[in-house]
Amino acid sequence: MTTSLTTLVRTQPDTVAARAVDVARSALLQEVPPSEVGDHLGVEAETEAERTVTHFFACSRPGYVGWRWAVTVVRAYRQKTITVAEVVLLPGADAIIAPPWVPYRERLQPGDMSPGDLLPVADDDPRLVPVYTFGDDPLDADDKAQVRDVAKELYAGRVRTLSREGRDLAAQRWYDGDGGPDSPLAQAAPQPCSTCGFLMRLAGPLSETFGVCANGDANDDGRVVAFQHGCGAHSEVRLAKKHEPQPLPEHALDTTLGADDYESF
Numbered sequence: 001m002t003t004s005l006t007t008l009v010r011t012q013p014d015t016v017a018a019r020a021v022d023v024a025r026s027a028l029l030q031e032v033p034p035s036e037v038g039d040h041l042g043v044e045a046e047t048e049a050e051r052t053v054t055h056f057f058a059c060s061r062p063g064y065v066g067w068r069w070a071v072t073v074v075r076a077y078r079q080k081t082i083t084v085a086e087v088v089l090l091p092g093a094d095a096i097i098a099p100p101w102v103p104y105r106e107r108l109q110p111g112d113m114s115p116g117d118l119l120p121v122a123d124d125d126p127r128l129v130p131v132y133t134f135g136d137d138p139l140d141a142d143d144k145a146q147v148r149d150v151a152k153e154l155y156a157g158r159v160r161t162l163s164r165e166g167r168d169l170a171a172q173r174w175y176d177g178d179g180g181p182d183s184p185l186a187q188a189a190p191q192p193c194s195t196c197g198f199l200m201r202l203a204g205p206l207s208e209t210f211g212v213c214a215n216g217d218a219n220d221d222g223r224v225v226a227f228q229h230g231c232g233a234h235s236e237v238r239l240a241k242k243h244e245p246q247p248l249p250e251h252a253l254d255t256t257l258g259a260d261d262y263e264s265f
Contacts, residue, residue: 013045017053017075020082024055024071027084032069036061041068051075052085059089066095127166131158171206174224181228185219189230190237197235199225 021040028037038058046052057069072086091097113119121128162170174180181192193199198215201207202224209227213220218233 013043013053014051014075016080017051017073017082018043018045020073021055023082023084024073025057027073028057028069028071028087031087032061037069046072051077061089064089064095066092068092125166127163127169128160129163131161167205171209174210175226179220179223179225179229181226181230183229185231186229189232189234191234192228192230193225193234194227195234195236196230198233199227 021043025037025040036059038060041056041058044054044056046054052072052074054070054072057071059067059069061067067089068091070086070088070090071084073082074085075082108119176182178185180186186192193211193213196215198213198218199211200214201211210224211227213223213225215221215233215235218231220229220231
């Protein structure tokens with residue numbers, strides 16, 4: 001109970017400091033032009049310091065709609081003199097502020113890279129694992145030393161390969177993307193990709209879920225698609241009779257013309 005009362009007392013603005021509106025405005029005008037300072041908006045007590053309050057003034061600086069000037073003043077114990085501690089510009093509830101900073105690596109989207117761009121991968125990237133973990137000495141005759149040569153042959157000289165976590169992230173990204181079952185194209189498709197003759201199945205752990213579209217007329221040609229995906233270019237799509245091209249009538253010959261008439265043409 002004592003703690004609550006103490007906190008309550010500390011949140012009340014110091015009377016002398018709260019009345020020092022002119023002192024706060026004078027300090028503010030020493031930092032910024034008068035044209036950028038508006039009305040006094042109020043005062044707020046600092047909860048972590050006794051006899052310290054912050055005065056707020058409207059900001060009329062161009063481009064800072066909703067911002068406000070904050071002037072913090074403090075009064076020493078048993079003193080009536082006010083000291084200005086800080087003058088800053090702070091965003092208000094309706095201020096236009098920059099969005100939260102997102103690191104460059106997280107801002108990259110597919111298609112952002114241009115020819116010549118480089119995107120290094122961290123050594124500890126969880127999406128990759130080394131293709132071997134022992135046998136570093138090529139001269140070692142131990143059986144484990146042969147793993148290095150075998151891994152080099154199986155993985156075509158790659159130092160690292162996709163980890164299980166990297167594979168699962170890719171699968172989830174593909175399934176949730178435009179090549180998955182929930183895309184507008186798939187929702188309007190007559191049949192899924194799993195029954196399409198143009199589907200080329202993948203090998204490995206993803207072979208039961210994904211394939212590659214090989215239909216040059218389809219939007220997803222050359223892209224990974226889920227078996228539940230689909231489009232209107234399915235190999236077994238047939239037009240309804242009313243949509244089929246109408247057959248042309250047989251040619252009609254005019255038999256009323258004579259031989260001489262034909263020669264005139």
